[in-house]
Amino acid sequence: MVSATQPEFREQQLTSSMLALGTERLALIGKHSSLLMQAYLQGELAESQLSDRAIRKLVQANLIYQPDESRGFILRPQLADLIASMVTDENRRHINADVADKLETIRLRVKTYRDAQQRGDTTKAQFQLQLLTGLVHDLGGQFGEAIDSLWHRLNSNFGFVASLADKIRENHRAQQQIGRLLDGLNYVDFAELIALGEGDVHLRKLLVSQLQRQLNAHHSSLLEVQRRLVQLMGRYREQQARSVLLTNMASFLREHSNFQVGDYAWRSQVPELINQAQPIVPAAAISLDQHAAVEVATGLMANMPRPALNKESVPSEQAERVATVANQEVEARQQALKADVEALLLHVVDQQGKQQAGVSALQYRREKNLNWDAEVWLLQILGEYQSLPPQQRHLFSLRRDEQRAHPFNDLLLIADLELSFQPASQGQAQSLT
């Protein structure tokens, strides 16, 4: 390690004093963050809440200033910019499209760097290279920040302004900014950058591979944002046109209350827009003349919820007679009985096609272990059968197994009932009462 030369020592001193001062002043921002932020939002610093000494310090740190005697202290533009960028306040975020100045500085630094190298002053060369690196980053960052701001505005649909007219204005402003940024990029002459970096690995890496790659990426980003902004502007204009059209049409109609239009319907060419056919509601009923339809109907009936069936079946007098029992317990039993008969009917529907003969009521009772009295059971089936709506009743055939009460008595006693499901087409119900 070579001992520090005189100028180098000065530079080190300078750096360390800058470090102390910068840290102190940055801390100042943190210390008064709330007041500074209020000043950002309200335009002026609340002086009364600060001591004279504190204000003096803020002024010395170039954070605030007093534009003229009549006004209070306001934030320096650099600080306002910093805040706007930190809180992405698109109303005040500043876009810096100035490239020429930075390019000029880059040229200068490259010269200084090369001079230092030629003199063999590696420390100075190193320092210049560091500054140059910072500069290149700055240039890239400047575009990065601008592009970030543009995307943010685009993606938020210019939500920071309220009216459509303002959005159109903001969009226009953003497009102009892009124009300036693209102009700025055009200043960058890559052939010149290549020439600047020639013969030096560090410079080449910095100016050619890094800067060129970055700027290329920024260039395509900018074109993309531009495309999207133009698209969005089209939508805004369309929205605006629509709104204006409706407003004007409404006021026209208001002024011309007996406004008549042409007879479009009788033109030889009926306009597509008014050709709106009258609604047709396709009505359909289950038809049982096809085997497939019968199956569907069977399925539908089997799946029919019971309450719906109850609602539809208006009880006949007979069924009612059986049902008119005051006692609640009996009524509950009566409901259960009714439900069992309905289950039987559904069973009959399910059995259709599966067995030749009908379903015997008493056999069903045995199979299902129903402990209804045979007479009650049969009577209820008869009652329910009678109370079915005629169309449904005709779908069932009910055969009575009857016996004479006595050889000399013509009274017929019902021994059993046989039910089968028989769609109308397959023959008339056999034994309607």
Added chain:
Amino acid sequence: MIEQYGPLVERLLSGAFICPFSDPDNYRRLQNDEVRQALDEYLRPLNRRLAQSQGSGVYFLGYLTFDEQARDVLKSQFSQTLQSLMPLLEWMLMVQEALGRDGALTAGDSIKLQEFVLKTEDNQSLRHRLQLLANDRFFNSQADSVDAQVKQIFKRLREHGYVRQPHAERQYFEVTGKVDYLVDLVRFIRDEENLPVSDEAEQEALL
């Protein structure tokens, strides 16, 4: 292939407008050329065909050929639409104004009924306009309260397919493509009748 489009055909036959917001699945199906051809083929005996509004892109059924009966239907239908045009435009402008919207209502916009009621109740001029609008024959409300008037208005709009209510128990509505169709119609009438109705914003020096 047509069988799987039964529900879609039924909706179309019932006079529905199919837009990407009210019926996204069916709208997507209708984007397919083959499906549209199959539907047209199927609808031919009914003297119906699939029609599409050029501006808004909504689908609906139109007549295939224009016999006398069809023309009469179109005539009376169109005159009904015209009668409802003024109240519908007024409704659109009112919603835009009351809710502080950027642009005119368009398909996909959502409207919270309560918000509209509150904004209208707060504003004497809007209340007055609402009263007039609700009393219009198209909406036909006899009610006095803002709340009841607004409910009646949206009920009628839903019946006519201009808005849909995604949840029956929630007072929240979505604008359908039929509103865009209405705007197409306004533009069409304006052009056909050469009405002095401009859609250009007042020129600003900046733009």
